[in-house]
Amino acid sequence: MKTAIVTGANSGIGKETARALAGNGYQIVMICRNRDKAENARHEIIDETGNDRIDILICDLSSMHQIKETAETIRETYPEIDRLVNNAGLLPDGERKETVEGLELTFAVNHMAYFLLTKELMPILEKTPKSRIINVASDAHRYGGFDPNNLQLRTGYNTSKAYGNSKLYNIMFTSQLAKEIDGKDITTYSLHPGVVNTNFAADSNSWFAKLFNLGRFFMRSPAKGAEASIYLCLEEEIEHLSGRYFRDKKPVKPVGAARSDENCRSLWELSEEIANRAL
Numbered sequence: 154m155k156t157a158i159v160t161g162a163n164s165g166i167g168k169e170t171a172r173a174l175a176g177n178g179y180q181i182v183m184i185c186r187n188r189d190k191a192e193n194a195r196h197e198i199i200d201e202t203g204n205d206r207i208d209i210l211i212c213d214l215s216s217m218h219q220i221k222e223t224a225e226t227i228r229e230t231y232p233e234i235d236r237l238v239n240n241a242g243l244l245p246d247g248e249r250k251e252t253v254e255g256l257e258l259t260f261a262v263n264h265m266a267y268f269l270l271t272k273e274l275m276p277i278l279e280k281t282p283k284s285r286i287i288n289v290a291s292d293a294h295r296y297g298g299f300d301p302n303n304l305q306l307r308t309g310y311n312t313s314k315a316y317g318n319s320k321l322y323n324i325m326f327t328s329q330l331a332k333e334i335d336g337k338d339i340t341t342y343s344l345h346p347g348v349v350n351t352n353f354a355a356d357s358n359s360w361f362a363k364l365f366n367l368g369r370f371f372m373r374s375p376a377k378g379a380e381a382s383i384y385l386c387l388e389e390e391i392e393h394l395s396g397r398y399f400r401d402k403k404p405v406k407p408v409g410a411a412r413s414d415e416n417c418r419s420l421w422e423l424s425e426e427i428a429n430r431a432l
Contacts, residue, residue, distance in 0.1 A: 154206065156231050157386065158274070160184040160214060160266070161241025163194040166289065166346055169379035170238055171207075172198050174386060180206040182231065184223060184241070184270075186213050214241050214266035215252045217431040224273030233281040234274055236386050239267040240289045242319070249310040254431040257305035263319030265431075268326055268424045278339050283392075286330065286341040287385045290323035290398065297321035299410045301419050304427075322420060324398050324407045329417040331396025340395035342385045346378040347401075 157174045161167035162183035171181045175198050185191035191209045199205050212223040227234070245259040252261050267288055271278075278284045297317030306315055327343035334341065384402045385391070397404040398411070410416055 154178060154180050155235040156180045156182065156233055157236035157238065158182045158184060158227065158234055159236075159238040159240060160270070163187065163190040166379045166382060167238070167240040168194050168198075169376050170240065170382045170386070172201060173379065173383045174236065175199075175202040175204040175207060177387060178204065179236070180208070180231075182208045182210060182227065184210050184212050184214070186211065186241075214270075215256075215258055215261045217254055217256075217261070217265065217269055217428060220266055220269045221273060221432060224270055227274060228277055231277065234277045234284060235281055236285050236287065237271060237274060237278065238287045238289070238382060238386065239270065239323075240287075240382065241266065242289065245312045245315045247312060249306065249315075256427070256431060257307075257310075257315065259315040259319050260305045260322075263316070264322040264326065265424065265428065267323060269428050271330065272428070279337055282338055284339045285386065286327075286339065287382055288323045288327045288341065288343040289346060289382060290327070290343040291316075291320040292345045292400065293317050294321035294324055294411065295408055297410075299325070299413075299416050299420065301423060304420075304423060321408070321411055324411040325417045325420045326424070327398070328396050328411065329421040332414075332417075333421070334395075340392050342391075342395065342397060342399060344381040344385060344399040345405075346381055 157179045159167050159171045162171040163185040171183060175181050183191055188211055195207045195209055198207055210223050210226060212219045214220060242263045250258040252258055256265060271286055293316055296313050297320060324343045327341050330341045381399055381402055394404055398407045
């Protein structure tokens, strides 16, 4: 039985991705922050798919220490990881916030969690044939930018920039990751899920979240939004497209900052330094 790790699997795109993979016979490991929501989602997926190989790991993805501990549990429990879906994310509040480890919250959850969890699980991914790493990004990356001297917006913070930057970093991370794993039996992809009507902005008080909430009537359903993630998990013969950014199941070009080899390598090196300091 194949195994898939899905972060943020208790709701929205993550839940729909977990449901689809469970329906295709995968053992699912749901990485979630809230135990009650995760248990409800788990029972729903089991009832709908008949697949009871659904496990839950509780982890606050803003904490580098918790990510490291969770990855250690996964390495000790699961001999193979066929799919790693880095999906969990947040829309920031109007004011800049830092985690207990001193990281800007959006940067920590939306980028560093992807980076560190992937790095920590690489020993298992490397020994699993044809494993894949799928990173949920967004076309909101077009509102972001890459400034290696201001990665965490210590100056010039606003919610749209913080979110846009984090989604740009997802794409840049994927591009550099493809280079790092070149020659190994692993591939990686990033994607835009569309603007999806989930509980994504429910806890944010920012003007950006208010605009997001006003537009819910026109948004895609979570099931529609998950189609790209599911496609990249299940579609065969796409290995030659490793490192690419997808929209509507097709590779497209992200902004220029994400196509710069120098930028992508710089982000990788800075992320390694930040993770080491946090831990």
